[in-house]
Amino acid sequence: MAYAAIADRDHAHALHDPQSFLTKYIWSQDHKVIAIQYTITAIAIGLVALTLSVLMRLQLGFPHSFSLIAPQNYYQFITLHGMIMVIYLLTALFLGGFGNYLIPLMCGARDMVFPYLNMVSYWVYLLAVLILVAGFFVPGGATGAGWTLYPPQAILSGSPGARWGIVCMLASLATFIVAFTMGGLNYVTTVLQARCRGMTMMRMPLSVWGIFMATVLGLLAFPALFVSAIMMTLDALLGTSFFMPAVSSMGQPMVYNGGSPLLFQHLFWFFGHPEVYIVALPAFGIVSDLLSTHARRHIFGYRMMVWAILAIGCLSFVVWAHHMYVSGMNPYFGFFFATTTLIIAVPTAIKVYNWVLTLWRGDIHLTVPMLFAIGFIFTFINGGLTGLFLGNVPVDVPLSATYFVVAHFHLVMGVSPILVVFGALYHWYPKMTGRMLDDTLGRIHFWITFVGTYMIYMPMYYLGILGLPRRYYAWDESIQFIPPSAHTMNKWITITALFVAAVQLLFLFNLVWSFFKGKPAGGNPWRATTLEWQTPDTPPRHGNWGERLPVVYRWAYDYSVPGAKEDFIPQNVPPDKLAPIVHTH
Amino acid sequence: MNIWVAFGALTTGVIVWLWLIRRLSTRSWERHGSSVHLRHARGDVGEVGVPPARIALWVFLAVITSLFGLFISAYFIRMGHGHGAGHGISDWHPVSKPSILWFNSAMLVLSSAAMQAARRAVRLNDRARVRGYLFAGGTFAVLFITGQLVAWQQLRDAGYGLTSGPAGAFFYVLTGVHGLHLLGGLVVWLKTVLRMRTRAVELIEMRLSIELCTVYWHYLLLVWLVMFVLLLST
Numbered sequence: 093m094a095y096a097a098i099a100d101r102d103h104a105h106a107l108h109d110p111q112s113f114l115t116k117y118i119w120s121q122d123h124k125v126i127a128i129q130y131t132i133t134a135i136a137i138g139l140v141a142l143t144l145s146v147l148m149r150l151q152l153g154f155p156h157s158f159s160l161i162a163p164q165n166y167y168q169f170i171t172l173h174g175m176i177m178v179i180y181l182l183t184a185l186f187l188g189g190f191g192n193y194l195i196p197l198m199c200g201a202r203d204m205v206f207p208y209l210n211m212v213s214y215w216v217y218l219l220a221v222l223i224l225v226a227g228f229f230v231p232g233g234a235t236g237a238g239w240t241l242y243p244p245q246a247i248l249s250g251s252p253g254a255r256w257g258i259v260c261m262l263a264s265l266a267t268f269i270v271a272f273t274m275g276g277l278n279y280v281t282t283v284l285q286a287r288c289r290g291m292t293m294m295r296m297p298l299s300v301w302g303i304f305m306a307t308v309l310g311l312l313a314f315p316a317l318f319v320s321a322i323m324m325t326l327d328a329l330l331g332t333s334f335f336m337p338a339v340s341s342m343g344q345p346m347v348y349n350g351g352s353p354l355l356f357q358h359l360f361w362f363f364g365h366p367e368v369y370i371v372a373l374p375a376f377g378i379v380s381d382l383l384s385t386h387a388r389r390h391i392f393g394y395r396m397m398v399w400a401i402l403a404i405g406c407l408s409f410v411v412w413a414h415h416m417y418v419s420g421m422n423p424y425f426g427f428f429f430a431t432t433t434l435i436i437a438v439p440t441a442i443k444v445y446n447w448v449l450t451l452w453r454g455d456i457h458l459t460v461p462m463l464f465a466i467g468f469i470f471t472f473i474n475g476g477l478t479g480l481f482l483g484n485v486p487v488d489v490p491l492s493a494t495y496f497v498v499a500h501f502h503l504v505m506g507v508s509p510i511l512v513v514f515g516a517l518y519h520w521y522p523k524m525t526g527r528m529l530d531d532t533l534g535r536i537h538f539w540i541t542f543v544g545t546y547m548i549y550m551p552m553y554y555l556g557i558l559g560l561p562r563r564y565y566a567w568d569e570s571i572q573f574i575p576p577s578a579h580t581m582n583k584w585i586t587i588t589a590l591f592v593a594a595v596q597l598l599f600l601f602n603l604v605w606s607f608f609k610g611k612p613a614g615g616n617p618w619r620a621t622t623l624e625w626q627t628p629d630t631p632p633r634h635g636n637w638g639e640r641l642p643v644v645y646r647w648a649y650d651y652s653v654p655g656a657k658e659d660f661i662p663q664n665v666p667p668d669k670l671a672p673i674v675h676t677h
Numbered sequence: 678m679n680i681w682v683a684f685g686a687l688t689t690g691v692i693v694w695l696w697l698i699r700r701l702s703t704r705s706w707e708r709h710g711s712s713v714h715l716r717h718a719r720g721d722v723g724e725v726g727v728p729p730a731r732i733a734l735w736v737f738l739a740v741i742t743s744l745f746g747l748f749i750s751a752y753f754i755r756m757g758h759g760h761g762a763g764h765g766i767s768d769w770h771p772v773s774k775p776s777i778l779w780f781n782s783a784m785l786v787l788s789s790a791a792m793q794a795a796r797r798a799v800r801l802n803d804r805a806r807v808r809g810y811l812f813a814g815g816t817f818a819v820l821f822i823t824g825q826l827v828a829w830q831q832l833r834d835a836g837y838g839l840t841s842g843p844a845g846a847f848f849y850v851l852t853g854v855h856g857l858h859l860l861g862g863l864v865v866w867l868k869t870v871l872r873m874r875t876r877a878v879e880l881i882e883m884r885l886s887i888e889l890c891t892v893y894w895h896y897l898l899l900v901w902l903v904m905f906v907l908l909l910s911t
Contacts, residue, residue, distance in 0.1 A: 205729035206729070273737075273740060276740075277733045277736055277737055278733075280732075280736050282729075284732050285729045311736065311743075312739065312740065313743075315741075315743040319744065319747045319748055322850065322854075326839070326846065330840065332840055332843075333768075333840075333842075333843060334751070334755060350768030350769075350843065351755070352754065355751060355754045358754070359747065362747070449697075
């Protein structure tokens with residue numbers, strides 16, 4: 093009882109509304125403000141990554157036309173583009189942005205359980221982003237080691253930024269991991285501890301499940317990156333030999349001796365593969381909710397969806413070496429990892445079938461969020477199926493250094509989660525701001541992005557099968573096996589990519605314009621069941637729920653229930669408030 | 678052979694189809710009832726009665742288990758690697774372990790024991806003892822960290838610097854990371870001690886902080902013992 097009394101008192105204290113602009117919007121401990129801070133920062137650094145990709149495409153489509161882009165710049169762009177997209181944009185946006193916004197609202201909590209820690213998490217994340225950007229300006233520029241940062245080349249003088257760029261990158265990653273751990277502890281604890289009455293784990297919306305499991309994966313996988321970042325920093329700065337073998341540079345033997353580059357690869361991919369699912373699982377969860385809401389139909393196989401999320405999460409820790417088939421490892425290991433990789437396709441396929449079956453006989457509303465959700469199913473299937481090819485050692489070995497892999501991972505973990513991010517922003521923007529995003533601009537944004545995606549990546553599959561090697565700055569005419577048509581196709585890809593990049597600016601414009609001029613949204617514009625749409629105010633005020641917390645009486649997917657007055661029943665509607673439902677016993 | 682494969686595929690297909698029909702015809706609105714769990718009906722504090730800080734600590738322990746586990750597996754992989762490790766010529770040369778490590782281990786054990794005693798004293802509501810044991814626990818921990826620094830110095834003087842070889846480098850990294858975690862614990866410990874000194878807080882309000890400190894201390898003792906055995910045996 094004493095605990096309860098203390099908890100109540102602390103809560104009353106925490107609910108004291110912040111007054112000044114500074115505490116309300118800058119040094120805020122409100123999960124919604126922190127979520128928006130995360131989102132804006134992630135989008136800002138994501139724009140840097142987008143610009144880098146445009147520069148790369150210009151070089152690849154029209155080689156030797158841009159004197160600005162020297163080979164070392166190209167490698168810096170490739171490295172920073174990959175790292176920003178995977179970690180600083182997608183991970184931060186899904187977990188820091190949507191996780192922060194949705195977990196307390198969807199679970200019926202007033203805030204995260206540790207609001208102060210949550211605030212610190214954002215500021216440390218911002219610091220990590222700044223250190224990353226600082227890498228561009230140190231002597232020698234940013235690192236050009238590729239986003240995998242493989243030693244020994246990452247800290248040998250042949251790579252751009254081998255002296256300071258790589259140190260900035262590693263320091264930034266370590267900082268990011270600290271920020272993520274603070275945020276992650278919050279998300280996990282909030283989901284486990286702060287759900288409102290009636291919100292059992294098996295009544296949580298799948299968005300929360302996806303974010304929750306992704307956070308657990310992150311908490312357990314990021315330490316691997318942390319360990320490798322520390323040891324590599326020591327190798328780079330103090331001359332230890334954790335990863336560095338005996339090498340000579342410019343004819344001079346270096347101080348290194350006997351280190352294991354392969355050890356780094358194992359550590360990196362022990363983090364790197366779960367990272368794919370850290371990005372994918374929130375997307376899986378969110379897309380399930382988008383499909384269900386806009387098809388006015390309950391999610392098909394809810395329990396199976398939850399188990400699939402858990403299964404994918406567990407399996408993702410035992411497949412890492414499929415990124416290392418070409419590293420010369422023991423073929424028996426290759427066999428083991430190929431098997432586990434293909435097993436992961438089972439729960440993933442279950443999810444895809446369930447999404448499609450959710451649409452079956454649904455009352456499909458082709459709203460902008462729904463378009464993005466359906467677009468996700470397409471790109472995810474196309475990207476995922478080629479993953480089955482690459483999961484097999486004999487297919488991967490010849491394809492691994494080609495554009496086939498580039499097309500595969502961009503579709504499956506680049507484009508697909510990004511489509512969900514867009515869908516989710518169109519879906520929840522009305523709750524965040526009280527205004528709708530413009531519909532026409534949204535449709536233009538969707539179609540150009542979606543069709544453009546196919547026009548960019550399908551040719552890349554073809555180029556990969558031709559054998560076009562990836563990571564090349566330019567393919568000279570002297571490389572005999574590359575036909576002239578490949579060069580034409582590269583021009584085509586570049587021109588499409590420019591269009592797709594430009595239309596993202598339209599989306600940014602929409603975000604800003606609608607904030608001031610958008611159509612007022614009302615509390616529940618999509619007529620959705622989940623708790624975040626049932627708040628007394630839109631956008632929700634500090635503390636989310638006014639006087640009393642909501643009480644949950646049903647799962648999150650009561651759409652089109654026969655006999656009900658409306659085609660949706662919010663989670664917090666008690667049974668006695670319902671119009672009598674005709675039961676067919 | 679082929680006929681059996683075909684038969685198996687057909688059976689699987691039929692089972693999946695039957696199951697699918699069954700699932701598609703379920704009425705979700707009937708299965709999901711309307712009962713609300715009324716346990717812990719305390720209004721605002723959420724459904725689960727466990728204090729959030731306790732959950733967070735256990736989650737955090739899982740995180741650092743992953744961290745130390747990965748460091749230790751890196752240790753083993755690096756040990757088996759090196760120049761021609763397969764032919765018995767490795768660059769792994771064990772370092773001499775400073776004997777002060779035994780003293781340090783004893784300090785950490787005492788520290789953990791004192792924290793446990795403080796935790797018990799809270800239960801007995803003995804304010805003076807809580808303060809004494811808590812203070813002792815922190816002091817022993819500080820002695821441990823000082824001892825570790827002395828060990829670093831002795832190791833360096835014996836010619837095993839950070840760049841002397843992988844065994845030396847790992848020694849510094851492992852003990853360093855462990856020490857930093859203990860320092861983090863000491864920050865929380867200091868906050869607890871100050872709160873007890875400066876404010877007239879009820880002992881019951883300190884219970885959770887002291888309990889969590891103790892758990893963390895025991896955990897770091899466990900990590901240290903595992904690492905100590907590892908360092909001594911290799």
